[in-house]
Amino acid sequence: MRRYITPLLIAALVVTLITMAWAATVKIVIEGEDYVSIKPSMAKATSEQASGKAYVHVPIRRPHAVTETGPADTGNCVYKFKVPAAGTYQLWALVNYFDGCGNSFFTIMDTMPSTYITDGTYGRWHWVKGAKYTLTAGQHTIRFQYREDGAKLDQFMLINNTRYVPTRAEVRTPAYIIK
Numbered sequence: 546m547r548r549y550i551t552p553l554l555i556a557a558l559v560v561t562l563i564t565m566a567w568a569a570t571v572k573i574v575i576e577g578e579d580y581v582s583i584k585p586s587m588a589k590a591t592s593e594q595a596s597g598k599a600y601v602h603v604p605i606r607r608p609h610a611v612t613e614t615g616p617a618d619t620g621n622c623v624y625k626f627k628v629p630a631a632g633t634y635q636l637w638a639l640v641n642y643f644d645g646c647g648n649s650f651f652t653i654m655d656t657m658p659s660t661y662i663t664d665g666t667y668g669r670w671h672w673v674k675g676a677k678y679t680l681t682a683g684q685h686t687i688r689f690q691y692r693e694d695g696a697k698l699d700q701f702m703l704i705n706n707t708r709y710v711p712t713r714a715e716v717r718t719p720a721y722i723i724k
């Protein structure tokens with residue numbers, strides 16, 4: 546009997562540590578349409594395919610840019626949220642990009658330097674990894690801003706588990722959203 550005790554204790558310890566790690570994971574999921582303010586040419590739109598049946602986007606301009614010409618205005622959406630535990634949070638965004646000149650948003654956290662979120666997948670909803678932010682517990686503000694026309698944002702997530710990779714729409718977390 547005795548020779549089983551050590552492996553059992555180790556197994557119990559491992560399970561406890563894994564449980565603690567998972568319990569400490571904070572996932573903040575905000576819909577694109579949860580903004581506290583919206584400025585054109587960022588606009589809200591509806592879709593049966595979108596989480597919450599809505600998203601925000603920079604509508605395609607005609608003629609659509611064929612080079613990296615820069616945005617035509619400072620259209621943006623501002624979001625306010627509560628962080629329950631200080632830490633390093635990975636930004637993910639569920640987006641649909643038009644093409645190589647319509648595949649990014651600026652992302653600005655609080656007063657931190659502007660970054661942007663982009664990748665090379667077009668014409669379908671998919672998750673894109675953005676910047677990592679060191680956040681204190683408490684209230685924060687993030688702005689998604691027009692960088693290229695033809696970019697759509699369904700929802701975004703901030704998560705303190707940097708290994709987590711989202712694969713489908715996440716469940717909105719109203720407890721962390723300030724509206």
Ligand SMILES: [Ca+2]
Nearest residue numbers: 576596599699
């Ligand atoms: Ca949405």
